Amino acid sequence: xxxxxxxxxGRFQRVIESALDRIADADPDVFAYGNLATAYFYLDRFPxxxxxxxxxxxxxxxxxxxxxxxxxxxxxxxDQDQMDRAMALAKGRSGAEHPMAHAEALALARSxxxxxxxxxSIRAADLARQAGEPESTASYQAARAVWEAIYGNAAEGKxxxxxxxxxxxxxxxEYSAGLAFALSEDFSRSEELxxxxxxxxxEDTFVKFTYAPVLHALAALGRGKPGDAVxxxxxxxxxxxxxxxxxxxxYYLGGLHSAYVRGEALMAxxxxxxxxVEFQKILDHRGIVGADPIGALAHLQLxxxxxxxxxxxxxxxSYQAFLALWKDADSGIPxxxxxxxxxxxxx
Numbered sequence: 001x002x003x004x005x006x007x008x009x010g011r012f013q014r015v016i017e018s019a020l021d022r023i024a025d026a027d028p029d030v031f032a033y034g035n036l037a038t039a040y041f042y043l044d045r046f047p048x049x050x051x052x053x054x055x056x057x058x059x060x061x062x063x064x065x066x067x068x069x070x071x072x073x074x075x076x077x078x079d080q081d082q083m084d085r086a087m088a089l090a091k092g093r094s095g096a097e098h099p100m101a102h103a104e105a106l107a108l109a110r111s112x113x114x115x116x117x118x119x120x121s122i123r124a125a126d127l128a129r130q131a132g133e134p135e136s137t138a139s140y141q142a143a144r145a146v147w148e149a150i151y152g153n154a155a156e157g158k159x160x161x162x163x164x165x166x167x168x169x170x171x172x173x174e175y176s177a178g179l180a181f182a183l184s185e186d187f188s189r190s191e192e193l194x195x196x197x198x199x200x201x202x203e204d205t206f207v208k209f210t211y212a213p214v215l216h217a218l219a220a221l222g223r224g225k226p227g228d229a230v231x232x233x234x235x236x237x238x239x240x241x242x243x244x245x246x247x248x249x250x251y252y253l254g255g256l257h258s259a260y261v262r263g264e265a266l267m268a269x270x271x272x273x274x275x276x277v278e279f280q281k282i283l284d285h286r287g288i289v290g291a292d293p294i295g296a297l298a299h300l301q302l303x304x305x306x307x308x309x310x311x312x313x314x315x316x317x318s319y320q321a322f323l324a325l326w327k328d329a330d331s332g333i334p335x336x337x338x339x340x341x342x343x344x345x346x347x
Contacts (some may be wrong), residue, residue, distance in 0.1 A: 001014060001015070001018040002015050002018035002019045002022065002031070002032065002035035002036075002039075003031070003035060004248055006018070007035075007038065007039070007042070007242065007243050007248060008205055008206065008239070008242055008243060008248070009205065009239060009242050010239060010241050010242030010243075010246065012039040012042055012043050013039075015035055015036070015038075015039035016036060016039045016040070018035070019032045019033070019035045019039065020036065021035035023036065023307055028061070029055070029061070029062040030062075030063055033052055033053070033055065033061050033062075033063075033215060034056075034063050034065070034066075034316075035051075036052050036342075037049050037052040037053050037056070037069060038248075040052060041069055041072075041073070041287045042078060042243055042247070042287040042288050043287060044285065044286055044287045044288075046076075046077075046287075048074045049069060049070075049073060050070070050073070050164055051067045053069065053070065061077065064090075064093065064094070064095035064096035065096075065099060067086045067089055067090045067093075067096050067099075067100055068086075068096075068099050068103045070082070070086045071083050071086040071087065071103045071104070071107070072099060072103060072107075072290055073084065075103075075107045075110070075291060076082060076286050077143075083104075083107065086100065087100055087104060088117050092198055094131075097122070097127055097135070098124045098125075098127035098128040098131060098136060098140075099136075100290065101120050101121075101123045101124035102120070102121065102124035102143070102252055103291065104120045104124075104138045105117045105118075105120035105121035105123075105124055105140070105143075105144070106143065106147075106174055106252075106253075106290075106291035106292075107291055108120060109121075109144075109147040109293060110149075110291050110292075110296050110325070111296070111325055111326060111328060111329060112296075112325075112326040112328070112329025112330060112333055112336055113328060113329060113330060114147075114148075114151070114153075114329075114330050114333060115330055117144075117147070118144065119142035121140055121141070121143070121144045123156060124140045125137045125140045125141055128140060134167055134168060135168050135170050135173070136252075137167055137168075138164045138165075138167035138168035138170065138173045138175070139164075139168075139170075139172060139252045140163035140252060141160050141163055141164040141167070142160070142161065142165075142172075142173045142176035142177050142180070142252075143176060143252045143253050144158045144160045145158070145159075145160035145161035145164060145176065145177060145180035146161060146176055146179050146180045146183070146253060146293070147293045149161075149179070149180040149181075149182075149183035149184045150183050150293050150294070150297065150335070151293070151333050151334065151335045151336075152333065152334025152335045152338075153333070153334065154183075154184035154185065155184075157180040157181075157183060157184045158180065158181060158184045158186060159178040159180055160176075160180065161176075161177035161184075162177075164176070164177050165177050169196075171197065171200075171201055171204065171206070171207065171245060172206075172213075172244075172245040173245070174193050174196060174197055175193070175197060175206075175207075175211040175214075175215070175245075176246065176253060177193060178191075178193035178194055178197075178211075178215045179214070179215065179218075179257070179330070180188040181193070182215055182218035182219060182222065183218070185222055187218070187219040187222050187223065190215050190218065190219060191215065191216065191219050192232070192250060193215065194211070194212045194215035194216055195212055197212055197215075198212050201218075205239065206244040206245050208235070209235055209236050209238065209239045210236055210239065210240075210244050210255075210258055211244070213232050213235050213236050213256050213258065214233070214236070214258050214261055216232045217229040217230075217232040217258075217261050217262070217265065218235045218261055220232060220265075221261065221264060221265050221268060226264075226265040226266070226268035226269045226271060227265075227266075227311065229261065229264075229265035230260075230262060230265045230269070233258050233261060233262045233265070234272070235243060236258035236262075237258075238333055239259055240256065241255075241285060241288060242255075243255055243288060245291075247290060248287065253290075253292050254288060254289040254290035254291065254292030254294070254295065255285075255288040255289060255290075255292070256281065256282050256285060256288055256289050256292075256294065257292075257294065258277070259278045259279075259281045259282055260279070260282060260294045260297075260298065260301070262278050263275045263276075263277075263278030263279045263301055263305070264301070266278065267301075267304065267305060267308070270308070272305045272306075272308045272309040273305075273309060275301075275305045276305040276306065276309070279298045279301045279302040279305060280298075282294055282295065282298035283298050283299070283302070290297075296322060296325045296326065297335070299318050299319075299321040299322035299325065300318070300319065300322040300335070300339050302314075302318040303315045303316075303317075303318030303319040303321075303322065303339075303342070303343070304342065306318060307342070307346060312346055315346055316343070316346050317340065319339060319343040319346065320343070322339055323339060323340070323343065326339075
């Protein structure tokens, strides 16, 4: 009750209750502290995450992923010193070094520093391969495919997605690769992967309520049917604020993709106020989104929604929030060039 079944259906308070009961026992195990920390994290209760992990460390019950949690919290706070400390603690540590290299890659990608992000991602994949963890290796490359695609680097997105699928056809890898293909407008390939997921995992909560609906919705949106995309995503609503395999497995991407795609579809139907609600949902649930690139892009999309609805003041603030996050971004990234041009037109 404190594990993935409860996390995966969004019952985080139930996780907390279960974990606290186990911690109160005379001989609690490592999973009680891990489950408690992650539940607090997904509820944005970051000080409680830190105190829980400190208690676990004092009782010699810490897990390697704890450093990833601390690194992600520091990233969300903009605390580079704390991010560096977490990276240093992970160096040479079994089970921690490659997830932390990937966490660093995600943080860099989230701020538009793609050259450095690629280097960290390659390092993470190499370390995972050396550790004999092919699924992690594929997961890291699939995550790289997603951020390349969503930032407008379609060729890089498709190349990395194809490479990841060459390593694994695991559920989360297939979804991430399908997401990269869809974001790169290769809808036939993304829907092929959606169909494979539905066939192989017909009763899987993540596939049924998130992965397949998101891929089908992106295809509908790309083919000029935004109303169909919104309809496809209705099924995602009950578990939208739960976590999925992308959050739970080394945090190699985050959640709320369904809200992001729904927001884009609503924009395409000129329902700008409703779209803004979806993008704000992403900004209001930082723990669930984690280091996923949509956590930064939601500011940009919110700016677009406000601009289209005629609220230039709010639009400027949202564009400025995105551009502040990307102040050290590499030049030439398509999404950044679009954001700068759109922001300039508001002045």
